[in-house]
Amino acid sequence: QKEVEQNSGPLSVPEGAIASLNCTYSDRGSQSFFWYRQYSGKSPELIMFIYSNGDKEDGRFTAQLNKASQYVSLLIRDSQPSDSATYLCAVRGPGGYQKVTFGTGTKLQVIP
Amino acid sequence: DGGITQSPKYLFRKEGQNVTLSCEQNLNHDAMYWYRQDPGQGLRLIYYSQIVNDFQKGDIAEGYSVSREKKESFPLTVTSAQKNPTAFYLCASSALGGTGNTIYFGEGSWLTVV
Numbered sequence: 001q002k003e004v005e006q007n008s009g010p011l012s013v014p015e016g017a018i019a020s021l022n023c024t025y026s027d028r029g030s031q032s033f034f035w036y037r038q039y040s041g042k043s044p045e046l047i048m049f050i051y052s053n054g055d056k057e058d059g060r061f062t063a064q065l066n067k068a069s070q071y072v073s074l075l076i077r078d079s080q081p082s083d084s085a086t087y088l089c090a091v092r093g094p095g096g097y098q099k100v101t102f103g104t105g106t107k108l109q110v111i112p
Numbered sequence: 113d114g115g116i117t118q119s120p121k122y123l124f125r126k127e128g129q130n131v132t133l134s135c136e137q138n139l140n141h142d143a144m145y146w147y148r149q150d151p152g153q154g155l156r157l158i159y160y161s162q163i164v165n166d167f168q169k170g171d172i173a174e175g176y177s178v179s180r181e182k183k184e185s186f187p188l189t190v191t192s193a194q195k196n197p198t199a200f201y202l203c204a205s206s207a208l209g210g211t212g213n214t215i216y217f218g219e220g221s222w223l224t225v226v
Binding site for chain 1: 145147153154155156157160168170171202206213214215216217218219220
């Protein structure tokens with residue numbers, strides 16, 4: 001079982017719709033969870049992080065965390081063509097370790 | 113400006129050569145990381161370091177080596193033992209402690225074997 005799993009996509013949504021991206025992780029002791037956006041040929045850029053169960057909103061983005069189900073998601077409201085990118089889920093390990101593991105990413109295509 | 117500087121941005125390696133990728137950060141971060149990304153793939157951890165003169169192997173450390181002699185610097189050497197080194201290499205850093213410490217990335221280095 002992979003430590004961090006994402007559906008590779010592509011996930012296609014029409015402009016203005018809500019895009020829902022999902023991620024599961026295997027280590028129940030994981031502490032914090034990050035969503036990054038990566039355009040082709042570029043380095044990842046942080047969208048947001050979450051570490052408490054529930055929802056966290058930042059503009060058009062909402063991260064949702066369910067530690068019991070070991071599941072984290074990212075919702076993008078009012079999707080724009082500029083949101084078309086690969087979205088990477090990252091998980092920081094438990095305890096004092098700083099190891100951060102990334103999923104393989106989900107490619108999002110927003111259709112104008 | 114604060115940030116992470118990787119160099120060179122593009123590098124070509126001949127078979128049997130060792131090459132070193134530079135990574136410097138002025139964010140005063142304790143933790144530094146090296147990731148490898150293959151086309152259409154996610155990021156795989158090569159090495160990480162939480163403190164000067166200490167580092168840990170990640171998931172794909174074979175064929176790579178690192179050093180951490182200064183807090184600001186974490187160079188990665190791709191040795192001739194790495195049989196398939198063509199990839200996009202990303203250096204990153206973060207503060208230590210706390211649950212929200214974010215990993216920040218450099219712009220990456222493209223390594224191609226010729």
